[in-house]
Amino acid sequence: MNKLSSSKPTTINDVARAAGVSRQTVTRALNNMPDVSAVTRERVIAAASALNYRPNRAAQGLVRGSKPTIGLVVSDLRNPYYPELASELTRKAGLRGWSVVLCDLGDDPDDAHRRLETVAQRVDAMVGHVAAGEWKGALANTPTVVLDGPSDSAKHAVIAIDYEPGIRAAIDHLKSAGCSRIAMVDAGRAPSIRRQIYRRLLNEYGLQWSPDSELVAPDTHDGGVRAAARLCKQNPQTDAVLAFNDVMAVGMLKGFARADVNVPSDIAVVGIDGLDIGTLVTPELTSIAIDKAKLADIAIELVDALLDGVTPPDERLHRTATHTLAVRESA
Incomplete structure (x- = not known):
């Protein structure tokens, strides 16, 4: 039997035609319901x-009387951003009676792909932050909402993250506080979107910049500690620093304390993400924060649309979220 050559997703009607049975028989056979012979079930x-037909699990849920299950994909559950997002998404899903299965990809790309494939078979839809290429293959037939990552908008729903308003608000705030030598610690050698916006805004505001204004470090607490020490040696005139995320920023607070550099009087520190841990340190962390409850709401809305049959590239499946500046003690 040949696979359909069309690029359109295979439907239950295609299966019914290929098996020579009715649509209702396909539904009953694939749901292992009675009144379908073993021979017919095997043919279906x-x-x-x-x-390569993937049943609409939302429709299956109606047949079986069950509610949808979402797979939440994260790159590293040790980063507190992901547990906070998972908490919000689980609560929002729970209000609808939906379940959530967590998929932590880990560091091994091959293992990550296997985990995605395994979880995709158990859920009705996937939501998550995933590196480029991971969605391909494993989630080809799974309704998917991509959060702030490389995506094929022709295949998946997308929540884009617009970092510029939050970073602009942070630089405005630092500038009004008298800071003029603002550094950034990024998490990768290739400039992130966050670093690209930082560079462009410094140029727009006419603020000082040099290669020494930028550092690269692991996006971890220890990475932030080490970055603070390096910044003190590499560019001691720096009076403010933007960290790639809050975890790094909290590490930088410790690094500056060890170097007897006072925050914020000697140097202001701003993180990104708006994590709860920012309020548990001294000084409390100023952060470019995203509303994770709202992000979860949007994700649930998009999953609902996908399960209702809305398909990309429908513009209803592309949403944008932004950050706001949460001013606390560190800047």
Whole structure:
């Protein structure tokens, strides 16, 4: 049996035609319901397999009386951003009676792909932050909402993150506080979107910049500690620093304390993400914060649309979220 050559997703009607049965028989066979002979069930399963048909699990849920299950994909659960997002998404899903399965990709790309494939078979839809290329193959037939990552808008729903308003607000705040030598610690050698915006805004505001204004470090607490020490040696005239995320920024607070550099009188520190940990340190961390409850709301809305049959590239499946500046003690 040949697979359909069309690029359109295989439908239950395609399976019914290939197996020579009715649509209702396909539904009953794939849901292992009574009144379908073993021979017919095997023929339907074979047709569905040959056509790479993935049943609409939302429709299956209606047949079985069950609610949808979402897979939440994160790159590293040790980063507190992801537990905070997971908490919000789980609560929002729970209000609808939906379940959430967590998928932590880890550091091994091959293992990550296997985990995605395994979880995709157990859920109705996927939501998450995933590196480029990870969605391909594993989630080809799974309704998917991509959060702030490389995506094919022709295949997935997307929540884009616009960092510029939050970073602009931070630089405005630092400038009004008298800071003029603002550094940034990024998390990768290739400039992130956050660093690109930082560079452009410094140029727009006519603020000082040099290669020494930028550092690269792991996006971890220890990475932030080491980055603070390096910044003190590399560019001691710096009077403010923007960290790639709050975890790094909290590490920088410790690094500056060890170097007897006072925050914020000697140097102001701003993080990104607005994590709860920022309020548990002294001084409390000023952060470019994203509303994770609102982000979860949008994700749930998009999953609902996908399960209702809305398909990309419908513009309703592309949303944008922004950050706001939470001013605390560190800047």
